Amino acid sequence: MKSRLKDFFEVLGPSYRIIGPKIENGVVILAEIKYGDIPAGYRDSQKPGRYRLSPEKDSQVFSFSSGPDSFKRFLNPPLAELFHFHRFETGLGITSPPFSEKGGISETGLPICFMGIRACDLWALKLYDRIFPGGRVRDRTYESLRRNSLIIAFNCLYPSGNCFCLSTGTGPEVKDTFDVAVTELKDSFLLEEGSARGKEILGLLPLGHAGERQSLEKRERIETCKALFRKSIAADELPEIIFRNLDHPHWEDIARRDLECGNCTQVCPTCFCNTSYDFVYPGGISGEDKCNLELSGRRLRKWDSCFSRDFAQVHGGNFRLSRKARYRHWMAHKLAYMQDQFGLPGCVGCGRCITWCPAGIDITRELEALRPHS
């Protein structure tokens, strides 16, 4: 019964670039996948600064949890072209990349289907839909990659050792923002529609009927999952714990352990900071070394991190000169500022920053240390 998941791939394959989980270098990453790529039956063990993947000999398909990747690498690519420029003494030509009206990346012209996105990441996606607005100031890259993207969400049944979405209220169950929600049951998958498009797609699949029994099993499985969580944060005390403790001595303590590698910002599904810069085509320069020379190139945007030393640098100085200030900015952005900026939680409890921190810095414990009486 469970191999019927393959039907999804057959139905969606021609019209979507299916992005889903796959093993690479011993890690579950996201990539353009085929049905056979799904790491069925693998289980991960995640601890602060540690990730191990091993085959589990049960009949579950989705027993693994999130790896370092998230949708963000696909909707907000680590390196994106903003426009092409051609500049000459008395003129300037700007051409934007050929965004596809259908959505998705221009080369294939296909919109993206996210297969197996989890509840925490759906909250992050919702946040991204506010960060990169389609309104007054458009972000054309995000807008076109997001356009017509299809969301096949999965309810988590096994939290990793670092997951704490239960306490942030962002998981483990998917509630909205999806087209189809999938719950893995003992012998089958329960599919639920979340949009008109989802309904249409379910109509194309040879499905059996689901009834009371399946709904009950889904509930039981989600409740079992909830009992497995080992980490939590005091989300109901946010953002006050942060705002009241901006001068807490504990920031100094974290700064002594922090390596400033920026891993946490790269893996966090809600981190979005970036820097754009101009890339001039080699040979694109003619004339003397004066500024009215003719040249062409591209403006590129790359992921950046508030841990970069010059991130808040200006001509006269650096607004976050100390490591303590940079770590505080990151954690405060996640746990306090984002809620204020976008009306949604900035930390969705995915635990990625904990797993992928080489120093094993754990945001849940650092927050705990800031709390009074802890």
Add this chain to the structure above:
Amino acid sequence: MKDTYDKSLPFAASIRWIKKETRDTLSFALRIEDEHIRKAYAFAPGQFNMLSVPGVGEAPISISSGPSDDILLHTIRVAGDVTTALSRFEAGNVLGVRGPFGNGWPMERAEMKRLLIIAGGLGIAPLRPVLRYMLKNEKPNASPAEIPPLIYGARSPRNILFRDEFRSYAAVFDVHITVDKADPQEHWSGNIGLMPPLLDKISLSSKAPDTTAFICGPEVMMRCLIEELLARGLRGENIFLSMERNMNCGMGTCGHCMFAQKFVCKDGPVFRYQDIAALLAVKEL
């Protein structure tokens, strides 16, 4: 207002003329090339543009012209890559512009309340549109009590920006200028010293609680002056300051300009002091 052009892409603007203001500061008068954009382009005093020298990069620069002037003016101090590249441009050359961005000054207060304008150094750049606006909309027969004070501080007499314009501002404003120091050969007979003592020269006392202040300059200067203003009875809710941070996108998607939860590029650059006072008190936010 809805923009009818894409603010994520630079549009071409040609340089009409360039004026050397001081040793390291130049004013550029720009004309937007595309007719459609030229018509759609409208800004509020205090907003800024991202100026692009493709191949070098982009820099946020305040708009210094008045809202109804027929050229777009930018007054730029040579600081680093982009501003140096701009300083090598000549009239007729074309650069890229994105904008306008930011919120601007609460201009309705310029009409309603008694205004106090304080600028330090290049901080006059985002305030010049306010000055131009008020010059144009001069209130006839303003009583002396209503004349808004304008305080400006510069490093030295030769660093005074828009120096030849202050005479015309004196028709509408009660102008007070001070310089940090003056060489004898500069023949300066005006004030020498810091800006706070100038606050004693303007009569605030009874009007202080109703006075709105617009301030722009180096952050240390603004912090110090705000303290003085509060001590003189101005209210935190009536003090507005324009902040500077590192900026890359101008649209709130790059994260560089964050000042705690505020995006200086879109929630600012103009902030009501009261709204950020607690944040200003914390170092390195």
